[in-house]
Amino acid sequence: MPFIEESDLLELHKDIDKAQIINERLLDQIKHKNHELRRKGIQRNVFAGITILFLIAVLAVTSFSMGLSSGPKARDMAGVWDSLDAVNRRMSSLRKQNEELSLVKEFYLAKEFLEKEKIYSVQVKAFVDKNFNLAPEALTNTILVKNNPFYGYSLGNFETLEEARNFKNELVSMGFKDAFVASYQDGKRIAIEE
Template sequence: MPFIEESDLLELHKDIDKAQIINERLLDQIKVKNRELKRSRIQRNLFAAITVLFLIGALAITSFTIGLTSNPNQAQTLPNMAWVSDSLDMVNKRLATLRKQNEELSLVKEFYLAKEFIEKEKIYSVQVKAFIDKNFNLAPQALTNTILVKNNPFYAYSLGNFETLEEARKFREELVNMGFTDAFVASYQDGKRIAIEDPN
């Protein structure tokens, strides 16, 4: 294993700590989004119920008004019909807005479910470094497919989450070509490393 300069090691420790903080922030954001999703569902259901009641009431009033007016007074019903039409347009716009919000919340939910899946299923990742301290951050905020696992006394830092060993091996080859000559494939489950896999 090659020698690591102390200054490089300290720099890596700082980078890894930053990554841990970012991961914690992402988990907090997921929790907030889940709460917003629940709140949005309740609001959407409440709004849908109110809308249905409003439409039923509007149709009942319109039917009653049409029933009271006979053909000679047909001109009086036209303003009522315009009002119902405007109300329906408003309801349709609100429904379109709610559908869009639902799609956005579904993306957050899918991310959260994918994270749960990764933690429960056996996955493969490419370990690039191991450090003694956890006070570092190697990952930018946008990089979410990283794994930081404590293997006493070290913290192992891995990149990529792969379903198959072959995918992880190909990614390892790319990292070795980039200069990570010590990189190796490891399997993980429940947030813990199970085994170091054969590179071939």
Template sequence: MPFIEENDLLELHKDIDKAQIINERLLDQIKFKNRELKRARLQRNIFGVITAIFFIGSLALGSFAFGLSSSPQTSDMDYVNVSWDSLDVIKRRMDNLRQQNEELSLVREFYLAKNFLEKEKIYSVQVKAFVDKNLNLASESLSNTLFVKTNPFYSYSLGNFETLEEAQKFRTELVSMGFKDAFVASYKEGKRIAIEDPN
């Protein structure tokens, strides 16, 4: 079986590391959005309480003023003056809260989809198997690699893919680089399930 050039292997691992960094950034964004969602709920609840207090206070003032208006100098109808500016501010605030709620719903849906994918099986391309555990290939700095014991061998695989098609495409690239024996295997919870069709 031919060996992969060290530069090519490092380039593959750099690409995998970049994807992993993007995933970590997305998880950080999800955590940030979750905090914003909690804050938005609290603000929405506070806004509702303040609105209710304002409404009750307005009714109390209106009924008090109605009781005082029985003198002949005042008209039979009392008017409550509310600034249009304050109504516009309240409306804009409500629209802003609705928009934040929609954004947080999208983030929550993404987070739930990611949790679902973690429970599903993944695909990886096995490039080598050893009788003895050989840690020279399994560097700490290389991510998205699998080093799994499949009795009596230790298998070394590259890449973690959600779909079989992605793994097969990666396998084709590795074969063109000289890894003629590379094949796609499926894994779930760190254990190999099956060897997939090379296609």
């Protein structure tokens, strides 16, 4: 096991802090997108409500004018009110389904936004078996990816290739001679483009 000096450990912590800041920026972008989607959903619901009120008013005026022209018939009016109740129940049901679909859509848009980001990381080791002891849950910027038949263990999440290369050079100088930069997108390893 290579020996890590205190100065190297401090640099490693700085890089980890920088990766955490990048993760926080991504989370802020997701929150902003979710806020925009919620605002658009509210606008859509308000427009739907106004449209529904307009249709109800048109139906009421039409049924009232039909009642005046043909004379008051209790049976006909009861049928109109029954059909209005059915329309209101159907609209309520559709409104509820629309809200549920909006929530699902927000979740998938946020997930898609995160997964589409290309990140760079430094792979330090590959194992045949999964070794969860190396990646405690407290470290959020570690990646454990299955590349058949191996599990690749990477450190750091970087936005740019240059940041990842600098981090790799620090790890190599600490004794991790086999460390190399890898890039990931959609949870899968991809080739690095120069």
